Amino acid sequence: MTGMSRPPVDDAWLVVPLFNEAAVVGDVVRGVLPTFPHVVCVDDGSSDGSAAVARAAGARVLEHPVNLGQGAALQTGITYALSRGARYVVTFDADGQHRVEDAADMVDLARREDVAIVFGSRFLDDRTDAGLLKRIVLKVAVWFTNQSTGLRLTDAHNGLRVMRADAARGVRLRQDRMAHASEIVLQLGRTRLPWREHPVHVLYTDYSRGKGQSLWNSVNILVDLVFR
Amino acid sequence: MLIQVILLVAIGWVAVVLNRSTADARHQAIRRLLLAAFIVAAAASVLFPSILSRIANVIGVGRGADLLLYGLVIAFLSFIATSFRRMSRMQSQLTALARELTLARAALVDRGVVPDVAGPDAPTPGGPAVSSDDPRDD
Known part of the structure; x- marks a missing residue:
C-alpha cells in the first residue's frame, strides 16, 4: 500500500475541480504528480x-x-481528459482530503478485475472519522442516491472515483452545483458497466472541515435534485 | 376618476413590456393571448368595478378585492415558476458556452498556438502571473 514505490500511472488523468484552494492545491498537485503524471485542474x-x-x-x-x-x-475536466486519450479518469478533490495511494489502488483494482467504475467509499472500513452529524447526513444522502440510481452504494458524495474511458463517456453532468455527486452515480449506473466500491480514507483536516459542505448545503442539494 | 386613469396607464405599460420578450412561437402566442385576456379583464374591472364583485360573489368569494388578491397570488407563483425555469435554462447555456471556451483555449495551448498563461484579469497570489512551461503539454 505504499505510494512511493509504484510506477507512475501514465494512462490515467486526474481531474481536480478547483475553486479557491490556493492554500493547499500546490501541495496536493505536488503530492499526486509522482504517481499520476497527468493532472488537470479545472479552475472554476x-x-x-x-x-x-x-x-x-x-x-x-x-x-x-x-x-x-x-x-x-x-465535466469540463472529464471531457478534456478524454480528449487527451485518457484510459482512466480519476476524480480527485483539490482540498487534500483524498489520498493518492487510494486513487492508485482504485486504478489497480479497475485494471485487475476489469471493472469500468470504482467508487471510493468512506464507510467500507472505520478509518474515516466523520463525526456523528455528518455521518447521519451522509447516510441519508446514500439512501437517497441509492433510491434514485438503483445502485447499492455504501457512500455517496465521495469525490474520489475512477472511471474507465467507456464509462466516463457516459457522463454528461447537467447539475452544475453540488448535486452532481448523485447525478454522476446515476449516469454511471445507466452505462450498465461493471462497478466496484473501494475503501478510502478521507482526511478531515481542520482546513477541509472549515471549507467542507455545510449541512445547509444538503438542503440545497436536495432542492437541486428534485426541481430540475 | 383619477384612479381609473392611473390603473389603465399601468396596465397598458405592463402589456407593452411583457410583449417584448422572445421565446418559441407557440409559447409566445399562448402567453400573448393570456396577456390580452388579462388586459381586457383588468381594464373592465377598473371601468366597471361592480363586475368583479359580482363574479366574486358567484364563485363564493366575498369581495372583488379578495378575488383580485387570489388571482395575483396565482400569477405571482406562476411567474416564479417560469422565471426559475428560464434561469436554469440560461445557466445551462452559460455552462455550455463557458466550457466550450475553456476547452477551445486548452486545445490551442496543447497545440502550442498560445502560451499557457492565465487570462489578463486572472488574480495571482501576491505577485505577477507565474507561467510554467508544462513539460507534458506538447
Whole structure:
C-alpha cells in the first residue's frame, strides 16, 4: 500500500475541480504528480490565484471564465481528459482530503478485475472519522442516491472515483452545483458497466472541515435534485 | 376618476413590456393571448368595478378585492415558476458556452498556438502571473 514505490500511472488523468484552494492545491498537485503524471485542474473562477499555484506546481490548468460550480468543472475536466486519450479518469478533490495511494489502488483494482467504475467509499472500513452529524447526513444522502440510481452504494458524495474511458463517456453532468455527486452515480449506473466500491480514507483536516459542505448545503442539494 | 386613469396607464405599460420578450412561437402566442385576456379583464374591472364583485360573489368569494388578491397570488407563483425555469435554462447555456471556451483555449495551448498563461484579469497570489512551461503539454 505504499505510494512511493509504484510506477507512475501514465494512462490515467486526474481531474481536480478547483475553486479557491490556493492554500493547499500546490501541495496536493505536488503530492499526486509522482504517481499520476497527468493532472488537470479545472479552475472554476477562483479569486485567490489558485490557478497560478496549481500551474506552478506542475498541473495542466484549465480556467472557466466565470464561476459555474463544481459539477461543471468536473465535466469540463472529464471531457478534456478524454480528449487527451485518457484510459482512466480519476476524480480527485483539490482540498487534500483524498489520498493518492487510494486513487492508485482504485486504478489497480479497475485494471485487475476489469471493472469500468470504482467508487471510493468512506464507510467500507472505520478509518474515516466523520463525526456523528455528518455521518447521519451522509447516510441519508446514500439512501437517497441509492433510491434514485438503483445502485447499492455504501457512500455517496465521495469525490474520489475512477472511471474507465467507456464509462466516463457516459457522463454528461447537467447539475452544475453540488448535486452532481448523485447525478454522476446515476449516469454511471445507466452505462450498465461493471462497478466496484473501494475503501478510502478521507482526511478531515481542520482546513477541509472549515471549507467542507455545510449541512445547509444538503438542503440545497436536495432542492437541486428534485426541481430540475 | 383619477384612479381609473392611473390603473389603465399601468396596465397598458405592463402589456407593452411583457410583449417584448422572445421565446418559441407557440409559447409566445399562448402567453400573448393570456396577456390580452388579462388586459381586457383588468381594464373592465377598473371601468366597471361592480363586475368583479359580482363574479366574486358567484364563485363564493366575498369581495372583488379578495378575488383580485387570489388571482395575483396565482400569477405571482406562476411567474416564479417560469422565471426559475428560464434561469436554469440560461445557466445551462452559460455552462455550455463557458466550457466550450475553456476547452477551445486548452486545445490551442496543447497545440502550442498560445502560451499557457492565465487570462489578463486572472488574480495571482501576491505577485505577477507565474507561467510554467508544462513539460507534458506538447
